[in-house]
Amino acid sequence: MRITRRGWGWGIGLGAVALGLLAWAFAPRPLPVEIATATTGRFEASIDEEARTRVRDRYVVSAPLSGRLARIALREGDAVAAGDVVATLTPALSPMLDARTEAELRARVEAADALVARAGERIDRARVSVAQARNTLRRDEALARDRFVSANQVENDRLALRAAERELEGAEQDQHVAGHEFEQARAALSAARNPEGGSDRAFALRAPVSGRVLRVAQASEGMVALGTPLLDIGDLADMEVVAELLTTDALKTPPGTPVRIERWGGEGTLAGRVRRIEPAAFTKISALGVEEQRVRVLIDLLDPPARRGALGDGYRVGVRAIVQARDGVLVVPVGAVFPHPGDTGDGPARMAVFALRDGRARLVPVDLGGRNGREAWIVKGLARGDRVIVYPGDDVVDGLRVRPRDAADR
Structure with missing residues (x-):
C-alpha cells in the first residue's frame, strides 16, 4: 500500500503532538510558594x-512601743487621710521603765530625727537637679529653634525635668513621713516615761500619708512587741x-x-x-x-x-x-529572611531572601537594619514592591520555577 506525501505529513504532525503532550505531562511543575510584598512602613524592635x-512609696505603720493593740477596723482598700487614726495601742509597761526599753525608744527617736535631716538634704539636692534640668531644657529649646539640637534631645530634656520634679516630690513626701515618725517615736517615749493613768492610756497610731490600706498585718486585738508591722499604706495613683x-x-x-x-x-x-x-x-x-x-x-x-x-x-x-x-523603612516578613548559603561565618552574618522574578526564585543578598518577631527591616538588596518567598523550604533553590500558592494548593 502506497503512502502519499499528505499521509506522511499527518503522521509526522500527530507524532509531534504526541511528543509535545508527553513532554508537557512529565515536565516539572512550578513549585507553589507563599509570597509577600516588600512594603514601607514603621519598624519597631x-x-x-x-x-x-x-506602689512607688509604700509606708509600713508599726508599733512604736510594746502593748495591747485594739482591733483594727480598717480593711484592705479603705481610704485614709494623712493624720487619721489607724490603730490604737495601750502601752504594757512596768511601773518603772527598764533601761533597755528606754534605750530602744531613745534610739528610735534619734533615728527618726536623723531621717528628717537626711530628707531635708535630699530635698536640697532634688531642687538643684530640678533647676539644672530646667536650665538645660530652656537652652536646648532655644538651640532647637535654630536646628542646632534635635527634637529628640529636647524630648529627653523634658523627661529629665519631669523625673527631677518627681524626685523632688518624693523627697518632700519622705520628709513629711520622717517628721511623722519622729513625732510618733517621741510620743511613744513620753508615754513610756509616764505610765500613770491606768487603762485609759491609749496611744493613737496615725497614717503618715494619704492613700489606701494595702495590707493589714495584724487585724485582731492582742499583744504586740515594739516594731511589729501593723498595716501598709500607699497611694494607688x-x-x-x-x-x-x-x-x-x-x-x-x-x-x-x-x-x-x-x-x-x-x-x-x-x-x-x-x-x-x-x-x-x-x-x-x-x-x-x-x-x-x-x-x-x-x-x-x-x-x-x-x-x-x-x-x-x-x-x-x-x-x-x-x-x-524607624518610620518609612522597607520591611518584609521575618520568615522571608535567612542566613546566606555562602556565609562562611568569619565576619558579620550575611542574610538573603528568595525574590520572585520572571517566575523563578532568585537568591538576593540583603542587609538588615533590624528584625523583630514579625518583620525584618531591609536596608539594601530589595526595593518597594518586590515579591519575596516566605518560609522557603529546602527544595527552593536559585533559579527554580515557582508560582504563588493559591487556595487549591492548601
Missing part, C-alpha cells in the same frame, strides 16, 4: 517581658511597673526608653517610660532550670490614674520596651 505593678530583664536586655533599655504596657486587664495599652535600672543584678532560675542574670527595671506609668481603671499593687502585666523604631 522591642524587648517583651512579664512584669508587675508596684502613684504606681510604677517593675520588670526583671536579662542584664543583656537591660543595657538596651536606658532611662527614657518608651514602653507599652500590655495584657493589664483593660482595653488597649498603657504608655510607660523607663525611669531607672537598678545597679545590682541577681540570679534567677528560669522555668527550664537555667540560671539567668537579671536586673530590675523601673518603669513610670504615663497615663492618668483614671485611664488605668482598677489596676492595683502587685498586678501582673506585660511590658514591651521599644529599643529601635
